[in-house]
Amino acid sequence: MKRTEQRSLFGEILDWMLTPLLLLWPISLALTWFVAQDLANKPFDRTLEYNAYALAELLSVQDGLVRVNLANTDAGVLRADESDVVYFQVRAPSGAVLAGERDLPQPPADALVAADEVQLRDDELRGADVRVAYIWVHLPKADFHPALVQVAETRSKRSVLATEIIKGVLLPQLFVLPLALLLVWLALTRGIKPLHQLEDRIRRRKPGDLSPLDNKAVPLEVAPLVDSVNDLLERLHESVATQKRFLADAAHQLKTPLAGLRMQADLAQRRDTSAEELKKSLLQIGRASVRATHAVNQLLALARAEGGASTLQRQRLNLAQLVIDVVHDSVPRALAKHIDLGYDGAPPEAPGVWMEGNATLLSELVRNLLDNAINYTPSSDASPGVVTARVVTDPFGQVLLLQVENSGPGIAEEERELIFQPFYRSLGHEADGSGLGLPIVREIVRQHRASVQLDQLHPGSAQPGTRFTVRFAPLAQPRGLPIA
Numbered sequence: 001m002k003r004t005e006q007r008s009l010f011g012e013i014l015d016w017m018l019t020p021l022l023l024l025w026p027i028s029l030a031l032t033w034f035v036a037q038d039l040a041n042k043p044f045d046r047t048l049e050y051n052a053y054a055l056a057e058l059l060s061v062q063d064g065l066v067r068v069n070l071a072n073t074d075a076g077v078l079r080a081d082e083s084d085v086v087y088f089q090v091r092a093p094s095g096a097v098l099a100g101e102r103d104l105p106q107p108p109a110d111a112l113v114a115a116d117e118v119q120l121r122d123d124e125l126r127g128a129d130v131r132v133a134y135i136w137v138h139l140p141k142a143d144f145h146p147a148l149v150q151v152a153e154t155r156s157k158r159s160v161l162a163t164e165i166i167k168g169v170l171l172p173q174l175f176v177l178p179l180a181l182l183l184v185w186l187a188l189t190r191g192i193k194p195l196h197q198l199e200d201r202i203r204r205r206k207p208g209d210l211s212p213l214d215n216k217a218v219p220l221e222v223a224p225l226v227d228s229v230n231d232l233l234e235r236l237h238e239s240v241a242t243q244k245r246f247l248a249d250a251a252h253q254l255k256t257p258l259a260g261l262r263m264q265a266d267l268a269q270r271r272d273t274s275a276e277e278l279k280k281s282l283l284q285i286g287r288a289s290v291r292a293t294h295a296v297n298q299l300l301a302l303a304r305a306e307g308g309a310s311t312l313q314r315q316r317l318n319l320a321q322l323v324i325d326v327v328h329d330s331v332p333r334a335l336a337k338h339i340d341l342g343y344d345g346a347p348p349e350a351p352g353v354w355m356e357g358n359a360t361l362l363s364e365l366v367r368n369l370l371d372n373a374i375n376y377t378p379s380s381d382a383s384p385g386v387v388t389a390r391v392v393t394d395p396f397g398q399v400l401l402l403q404v405e406n407s408g409p410g411i412a413e414e415e416r417e418l419i420f421q422p423f424y425r426s427l428g429h430e431a432d433g434s435g436l437g438l439p440i441v442r443e444i445v446r447q448h449r450a451s452v453q454l455d456q457l458h459p460g461s462a463q464p465g466t467r468f469t470v471r472f473a474p475l476a477q478p479r480g481l482p483i484a
Contacts, residue, residue: 345390352393
């Protein structure tokens with residue numbers, strides 16, 4: 001698998017900030033050039049327009065012919081300066097050149113003829129670019145067509161002025177651009193400084209410190225990342241706490257049966273131990289080993305249930321069939337205690353008994369509820385106890401119910417929350433158990449986003465009984481899918 005190249009956040013942001021800046025700079029220079037050309041043309045265009053108007057004032061009509069009185073011409077109109085050359089041309093209405101440069105090009109044929117209004121154009125004369133101001137002059141007592149007056153000037157001064165304008169804009173930018181790059185660098189360095197401070201705070205933490213980070217000491221944009229880290233720390237704290245609790249539970253639960261095994265083994269090894277006493281010791285060793293095995297299995301089941309929803313493998317399953325299978329497995333133990341164990345609920349083929357969950361954990365849930373009911377239900381040959389499991393569908397309320405009820409003495413209201421705590425056992429009962437069955441039930445219920453409720457079966461009676469009700473969210477029963 002190809003490893004993805006690790007990228008720098010600092011470099012990424014710097015690229016996105018500097019690249020547009022460096023691309024816009026030449027565009028800014030181009031725009032500056034066009035603006036400078038326009039600014040450079042304006043003052044000299046006004047001079048050309050003035051000269052064209054002044055030259056047009058020199059036209060007159062004598063004996064029906066158009067004349068140009070150059071004797072009184074202002075010398076400034078035709079004077080050339082050190083940089084540029086000024087040309088002019090006067091054409092009669094007939095098109096004949098009356099004065100000036102004969103090779104000065106005429107206006108384009110499709111140009112708009114606006115009488116007595118100066119117009120400007122760019123042209124070429126004798127291989128040099130020129131700026132031309134021209135005006136069509138209507139003279140009284142002249143032909144119908146107007147006379148043409150043109151004044152042209154080379155563009156040297158204009159180019160020099162445009163260059164000076166560009167230099168005036170460009171030179172400051174040559175100093176401002178590096179300064180802007182430096183300021184961007186410093187601002188970005190300061191902007192990501194809180195990330196380095198957050199990294200430093202995390203590195204200086206002790207290995208066992210899983211307390212949440214302060215999300216108020218970081219920028220608003222980094223707060224969601226800190227919240228995610230805090231969520232991870234919380235889940236890690238819960239995982240570590242679960243492991244510690246499991247070790248403590250295992251040590252607590254295995255200490256008593258292991259101590260009993262050691263004591264019985266010591267008694268059996270005494271020289272004066274009779275065969276009868278040896279037999280009793282072996283019997284006690286067997287019982288203690290059974291209790292230890294049961295405790296280990298319960299601890300492993302609790303650890304598996306507390307493994308986290310992220311590792312929970314879910315599948316579509318038939319809850320009614322699953323409960324029936326567990327009831328069948330529990331029948332021998334119920335018969336040994338003279339308990340009437342049965343299933344009284346929706347059949348597996350009924351609609352609405354399908355749900356999504358983990359079959360192994362749900363079987364453990366049902367088994368623990370049945371074991372708890374069998375353990376705490378008084379029973380004898382003369383008066384057998386009753387334990388009933390059922391699955392109830394509620395299509396209107398969109399709820400799938402699992403109920404396990406017994407005919408026992410019931411559970412006091414003040415104990416209904418305590419019985420779900422590990423190793424808690426109701427006083428006044430001599431039933432075998434590790435005190436982990438109902439905590440396992442509650443954890444599996446939580447893993448399946450369900451709820452468990454405890455109430456009395458026959459309130460007010462001498463033997464009110466107990467009913468555990470677990471509420472699941474059902475799924476529509478798929479057609480043709482075999483029962484899980």
